[in-house]
Amino acid sequence: MKNLIGIDKAKALGLVKELNDLLANYQLFYQNLRGFHWNIKGKEFFELHLKFEELYNDAVIKVDEIAERILTLQGEPLHTFTDYLKTTEISEAKGIANGTEGIKIVVDNFKTLINKERVILSLASNADDEGTVSLMSDYITETEKTLWMLNSYLS
Numbered sequence: 001m002k003n004l005i006g007i008d009k010a011k012a013l014g015l016v017k018e019l020n021d022l023l024a025n026y027q028l029f030y031q032n033l034r035g036f037h038w039n040i041k042g043k044e045f046f047e048l049h050l051k052f053e054e055l056y057n058d059a060v061i062k063v064d065e066i067a068e069r070i071l072t073l074q075g076e077p078l079h080t081f082t083d084y085l086k087t088t089e090i091s092e093a094k095g096i097a098n099g100t101e102g103i104k105i106v107v108d109n110f111k112t113l114i115n116k117e118r119v120i121l122s123l124a125s126n127a128d129d130e131g132t133v134s135l136m137s138d139y140i141t142e143t144e145k146t147l148w149m150l151n152s153y154l155s
Contacts (some may be wrong), residue, residue: 003074011127016075019132022116023066024078024087029109030059032093036102044099055106055146064076069135086148100154107150114143 001009033056040048067077078084090109096102117136124132 005011005071005072005131007127007129011123011129012073013065013075015120015123015127015129015132016070016073018116018120019070019073020075022113022120023063024072024084025090025109025113026059026063026066027084028088028090028092029082029113030056030063031111031130032090033059035093036096036106039097040099042099048099048102050101052106052146055121058142065110065135069132072131073129077112079102094109103150103154107147107154110143110147112149114140114147 003009003012007015033052037049037052037056040052067079070077078087089112093102093105096105117139121133121136121140124130124136
């Protein structure tokens with residue numbers, strides 16, 4: 001049995017579950033970035049204030065794209081922080097004002113996200129879901145480059 005876009009319904013349900021997990025993680029990642037942006041202090045303030053803003057602007061776009069992909073697969077995206085907190089592996093980062101500490105958390109958060117994206121990429125490929133494959137492939141490519149740059153910053 002196939003859904004509206006021709007994906008096996010059972011495989012689509014599995015993808016929806018994993019995409020909702022990714023969505024929850026991106027929401028916590030986004031909120032962490034907002035906190036870093038607001039609370040950063042020190043000599044690197046101007047540089048990191050802008051970098052965190054760039055990253056949270058990108059994350060909020062991804063949140064919307066993931067939710068819309070879930071809807072395309074005929075699922076329902078999670079949309080409450082209660083559900084996000086039950087689902088996410090990314091922890092809330094509270095009271096971080098040190099730039100290096102914030103960047104280290106961002107790197108760890110990205111590692112979590114990219115691992116989830118790779119799982120979804122594999123599942124989507126097995127389901128012949130080119131839309132999700134394309135989305136995850138783009139995210140992975142961007143995240144790999146960002147991780148390289150952030151790691152260079154920390155070196």
